[in-house]
Amino acid sequence: MYLEHFGLDEPPFKITPVTDFFFSGANRGEILDALVYAITDGEGIVKVSGEVGSGKTMLCRMLLDKLPTSIKAIYLANPSMSRDELLYAICDRLQLDLEGKRISVILQTLQNHLESMYERGERAVVLVDEAHAMPLDTLEELRLLYNLQVGKHKLLQIVLFGQPELDEKLAQTNMRQLKDRIVHHFTILPLSQKVIHDYLMFRMRAAGYKGPDIFTPEAEKMIGKASQGLLRRVNILADKSLLAAFVENTHAIEARHVQAALRDSEMAPMQAWGTRKPVGILGGMALLAAILVGAGWFIGQERGVATVAPSPVQPSQAVPILQISGDLASHPETGGASAVVMSAPVSAVAAAQPMVVDPVPVKRPPLRQLSGIPAGSLLQQRLEVTRQMFADAPPGASSIQLFYTESVQPERMEGFLQRAKGLGVLDAIYLLPIQLHGKDAFRVLYGTYSNSSEARSAIAQLPPRYLEAFAPTLYLLDDSQNAL
Structure with a gap:
């Protein structure tokens, strides 16, 4: 009209x-690139969560367009199906005519077909839209399908797109096996x-x-x-x-x-994002920075946003985010960007925690040892602090991941830490040594929290520009990928 x-x-x-109307701002483009990377180069189940109308389906459609031709995408738009219907739907998308066959025959035929695809250098991924509406039995069937493998290689990847209610489903005791296999977590923010x-x-x-x-x-x-x-x-x-x-x-x-x-x-007010009770494992690998920065660094690429981190929270404290202003850094790659003023409070760990007698110690793999780190440097100091934090963190402890680097580059990281020291937030920054594409690198975290709910609340309260620049994500310290 x-x-x-x-x-x-x-x-x-x-x-x-x-x-054609996909908007790549507000970290949506970064999430899309990270999803493509996770599917083409990684393993594990991926979860993308967002409120009603936040753009999950659009992101899913974009993912379908961007996947390479060697990956067969199986898009399930209607998740309200039984276990048997799920198997038939997957086989139908793979052009396998198994109507009326026994389930055991379907599973064996499906595995044979996926093995043949793998031998040809092809892979299959199931994209489940509105996954929060999928019955628990069907979600469990997805987990069983994910277990299909040849040698050490998974034959079927899974990406779940859902509303925050999906986290509530995954938090149920009978869903813990599926939840534990989710290694990449992305949140679409308003x-x-x-x-x-x-x-x-x-x-x-x-x-x-x-x-x-x-x-x-x-x-x-x-x-x-x-x-x-x-x-x-x-x-x-x-x-x-x-x-x-x-x-x-x-x-x-x-x-x-x-x-x-x-x-x-006649729009009715909605419950604000971040006020829902967050449940489930929300930490993990986002793989955002290694994909998005080209050269492999978010350091100096903040687009005018400071690297601001809350101080580590003790059990009976309420710590406000630091109010910071002034020059972010004199380092040439920052372009003299100004720091952002942050004043929103971060919820501390509840003071009245139940007493646990003789807790079972967390058996985390040791962090990687890196060579070529200058003695006495801030980089060496933060690595030692990180090792201690990692060893002492209680079960379920979480942090907030800022970014990945693609290599070590001690000079750049030292400059980043010097700027963080000038801003007064150095004590909140942790550096996990990892290996990416066969090279030593860093996972850069800030803050420690007793659980993922505390960390998620902190993310939700960050200024929008900070969220947009870094695409921060939750990171569970117990994640088995720490030793990579």
Whole structure:
């Protein structure tokens, strides 16, 4: 109706996922690249969680487009199926005609087919959309299918896309075997108020709009607040606002047009992101930085955002995030970026913890020993502190991962640590030695928390620009991948 009025080729704010309208900002592009990497070069089950309307299905569709041809993607849009229906659906996508066959025959035929694919250099991945709606028995069947392997190599990979309710399902005792096999975890966060403008104009340009910015700051602020940053709600409000402006025969979207859209939409307030009770294993490998930075470093690539970390939390403390301002660093690769002021409090570990008598010690593999680290350097000191923290952390302890490096590069890491010292956050930074693509590297963490719930709460309270720059993710210290 309003396409000609605004010079559009097609509606810009359709809620049906169309890959031409994929917005790569707000860490969505980074997650997509990390998913492609995890599927092509890794093993393990992957979980992507996000609120209703946050863009999970769009991300899933983009993943289908970006996977190499050697990987056969099995997309399950309707997860409400029985165990038998799941097997038939997978076999059907692989063009195996097994209708009416016994389950044992289906499983053997499926394994034989996957082994043949592996011998040809091909792989298969199951993408489950709306996985929170999948019955528990069917989720368990997925775990059993994931166990199919030849030698040391898994034959079938699995990616679960779901709402936070998926975490609640995985937290159930009878789901612990599936939960323990999830090694990559990604969270799609709502758009921040600062990103709303970029998103709105990206969609307009993608639909053919060639004029000046069309949404006033007041209208953008109202859309961001009313939508809570959820893409589907943003799209609905923006579409109805365009219609309201068209009726008035104006080309500027102002606050009154958004108010009219709100009255017409009847949107009910939603529970804010991060206020749900987080459950389940949420730590793990995100593999974001190694994929996204090209040269392998997030250090100096913060786009104006400081590396800010909460101090390690003791059992009876409530520690605020440090308020920091000033120059991030004089190091040339930072470009003199300014630090972000952070004032939101981080929840501490509850003071009244139940007493545990003679806890079972955590048997974590020793951290890798690295050569070529200058004696007496901050890098050496933080490595020693990390080893002690890693050895002493209680069962279930978590941290927040900032990024990966792709190699050690002691000079750069030393510069990063010097800047962290200047900001007053050095004591919160930990460096886990890992190996990536056969090279020694670092997993950079900040803060320690008694459980993943505490760490997840801290992430949810970080400023949006900080989240956008680093794409921080939860990391479970008990993760078996620590020794890599």
